[in-house]
Amino acid sequence: MSVELIQGVLLAFAVIVILMPAYIRFLRWLGMGKRILVEGPESHQVKEGTPTMGGLLLIGVVLALFFFLRGFPPGGIIAPLATLVLVGGLGAFDDYLNAKTGEGISARQKMLWLVVVAVVAAYQIQDTYAIDRIAVPFVGTVMIDRWVYVAFAAFAIIGSANGVNLTDGLDGLAGGTLVFAFVAFVLVALLNEPTQQNLAVLCALIVGGLLGFLWFNVHPAQIFMGDSGSLALGATLAVTALITGQILILPIVGFVFVIETLSVVLQVSYFKLTHGRRIFRMSPLHYHYELAGWDEEKITLRFWIVGIIAGLVGVTLFLASINKLS
16 A cells, blocks of 8 residues: 555656646646735735646646546545535636636635535535544544534634635745645554545645645745645645544644634734734734745745644654554
8 A cells, every 4th residue: 555655646746747837838828827915025026927726737637646546436535535626616716816807706705615615525524434523632532413523524624725725825835834734644544544545545646746736836936826726725634634533633733724824813803903003014924924034935944844843743643542542
C-alpha cells in the first residue's frame, strides 16, 4: 500500500507539472486574471492579472488519477470526492466572476451553498459509517447523538473551507500548509484501519497535486489557487478528518488555518466594539506580518514550519489515542 501512495504522489505531481504551463496560457487567453483588492497591502498590486482558478486543474487531475488507480465506484469515500466537485464548482464560479467583474459571489450566497454541501456531506458520512462516537485524544471514544454529530460535522466542514480560503493570501501559503495537513491524514488513514486505504490514496494524490501546483505558485506566483482550490480542499480536509473519526485533531493539524480565521474574527469584533480600533495592522494574520515589514517569503516559510509542527503534534495525539484504546 505504501508503494501505491508514493506512486500516487509522484504521478499527481508529474501530471500537474506537465499540464500547468498550458493551463496557465489557457487561463490568460480566457482573461482569467486575479483582481487584487485595493484594501489589501500595496505591494500586492503587482499581482493584478495573475491567472487564477489553479485549483480547478488540481481537482480534475486528482479525480482522474483516483479513478484510474482505484477504479469505479469509489468504495467508501463518496463524501470527499463529491465535496471536491461541488465546492470546487462553487469556487470556480466565484473565481470566474472575480476575474470578469472584479466581484465574486456574495458572502451570503457562498455561505448558503457551503451550508447545503456541508450538511449533505455530514449526513452522508454519518449514515455511511453509522458514526455514534468520536475519538477524544487521551480520553478515548465518546458517544454522540446522530443529529448533534451532523451539525458538528457540517460546522467543521464550513469552518475548514473558510479557514483555508482566508489563508490563501500569499504565494505558496495555503498550498504548502495544506500539503502538511493532508500528509498528516495520509498517516492517520493508513494507521486507522484497512478499510480507509482509498482515503489514504486520495490524500496522497492531493499531496502530489499540491506539490505540483506549488512549483508554479511559490513567490513570485505564476498562478493562484483561487476559491476553486482553497474552498474545496479546505472542505475536503474536514471531510477526511470526519471519515477517519479524528475530527478533534483537525484544529491541531490545521492550526495555521485556525489562527488565520481567529485573527479575522478578533479584528472584526474588536473593530466594531471599539468603533474603529484594531488589534492587527490588517487581517488575516499574514497581512499583519507583511505590513510589519516581513518579506512575503519569510512569512510563508515560517507558517509552513508551524504547519509541519502542527501536523506532527496532530499525528502524535492520534497515536496516543489509539494506544490508549489498545
